Amino acid sequence: MEDKAISPTESLQIIEKMLADTRNRFYNNGFAFLFWGLLIIIICLTSFATHALGHEGRDGWIWGIGISVGIIATAMYFWKIAPKTRKFTRLDAINGKVWIGYAISYFVLMFLCAHYHLFAPPFIYLLLGMGMFITGGIYKFWSLxxxxxxxxxxxxxxxxxxMNNSQLLLTSLLMFLGYLLPGYILWKKAKGEAHV
Known part of the structure; x- marks a missing residue:
């Protein structure tokens, strides 16, 4: 049987369909943006409230417990739940590596900031911006x-x-505008395209 040559237009249509299929499945993966955005906002507001009540020394516990819960919940989602509800594409795998790289860089950054007595949030936002930009490029989503x-x-x-409580409010605002809102827009768009 002879292979049929495809035209450049047909080739482009195949590529566009693959990207659309990936976007249609990505609404399930929007879990990470929505979950982490909401979790960090809750941690920030809890920390802000403890400061307002005069319990400044509780920050380490609040952040430690919150981040630990987030890591466990994310791992459970991607290892147990997501594989049952969706098929991962090569783009999903690449994106996963971007965020694994972010997580490793985050922990190294925390060590370096503690070692050199540096204020970590600006560097964290810098890393988050890079992760969001790369993910936006992978999936072609303007909101990212x-x-x-x-x-x-x-x-x-x-x-x-x-370096005071205003930083916690800034973090909450940034997580809402930069993570939660784009994740929600992405989820709604992909969900609509998938007719779910």
Missing amino acids: YAGAIIFWLGAVISALLP
Whole structure:
């Protein structure tokens, strides 16, 4: 049987369909943006409330417990739940490696900031902006590019603000605008395209 040659137009249509299929499945993967955005906002507001009540020394516990819960929940989702509900594409695998790289860089950054007595949030926002930008490029979603820009601007603003409770409010705002909102827009768009 002879293989049929496809035209450049047909080739482009196949590529566009593959990208659309990936976007249609990605609404399930929107879990990470929605979950982490909401979790960090809750951690920030809890920390802000403890400061307001005069319990400043509780920050380490609040962040440690919150991040640990987030890591466990994310691992459970991607190892147990997501494989049953969706098929992962090569783009999903690449994106997963981006965020694994982010997580490793985050922990190394935390060590370096503690060792050199540096204020970590501006550097965290810088890393988040990079992760969002790369993910936006992988999936071609404008809301993720917008999230990246918000985090990069947040890094500059954070460096200019005093190191007090205002940083917790800034983090909450950045997570809402730069992570939760773009993740929700992405989830809704992909869900609509998938007719779910």
